[in-house]
Amino acid sequence: MENIVLVLFSLFLGYILNRFRIIQKDGAIALNKFVLYVSFPAIVLLQTPKINFSLELMIPAIIAWIVMTLSAFLILFLSKLFNFSKEVTGALMLVAILTNSSFLGIPMLSTYLVGQDFMPYLLIYDQFGTFLAFAVYGTFIVSIYTSKTKVTFKLITIKVLTFPPFLCLIIALFFVGVEFHPTIAKVLEIFAITTVPVALVAAGLQLQLILPKEDIKPSYNTFINQSLKY
Incomplete structure (x- = not known):
């Protein structure tokens, strides 16, 4: 129950902070960067050395790639069927x-599951599944559909290796089976705990209960144009 209250209160707090202009919507960028560069890497460094790698543990990453592949083919089919624009x-x-399986996944799993037993599976799903897809697949899609970004092996490698959580994952793999000093573990634990409230407050800052007209108009025009073709 307390986890559900935390999720709702954090989202509400972010919304109120923005509504009363205490923190502008752009403040979500700073909070997201804190989670990206501090909170989530702390989770990776804290949890990865505890992982007992096995085929079972890799199942989440395999499932992630299967789901994303099937979804991509479905989108291409629907795009051809309805003649969507490029x-x-x-x-x-x-x-x-693609999905944000860390920023939203951790708060949601923390709400519905007790303990931290899910964390190794989430890390594998996120880092070896959705993040690699974001870095590799996402880069290719942007290149293909915008014709502005030239995809190179160097570009993808830099994108992967400079992503803070993935970089921390590589470092943490060298410490698998190693128990950190209690002081180090405690510091990492404190920063790791900030992931859920900070990420949710950042989401609350961007929360809009009513869509602006400038956001609705392009979707409405697309719907009308597609409808007229039939």
Whole structure:
């Protein structure tokens, strides 16, 4: 129950902070960067050395790739069926395939599951599944559908290796089976705990109960244009 209260209160707090202009919506960028560069890497460094790697543990990453692959083919089929424009197809190939399994996944799992037993599976799913897809697949899609970004092996490698949680994952793999000094473990634990409230407050800052007209108009025009073709 307390986890559900934490989720709802954090989202509400972020919304109120933005509503009363205490923190502007742009403040979510700073909070998200804190989670990306501090909180989530702390979780990776804290939990990865405790992982007992096995085929079973890799199942989440395999499932992630299967789901994303099937979803991509489904989007391409629907795009061909409804004759979507190149821009709409490109957008759907990103937003309908990729997911934020860490920023939203950790708060949701913490709400419904007791303890931290899920964390190794989430780390594998996120880092070897959705993040690699974001870095590799996402880069290719942007290149194909915008014709502005030239995809190179160097570009993808830099994108992967400079992503803070993934970099921490590589470092943490060298400490598998090693028990950190209590002081180090405690510091990492404190920063790791900030992931859920900070990520949710950042989401609350961007929460809008009513969509602006400028956001509704493009979707409405696309719907009308597609409807007229039939």
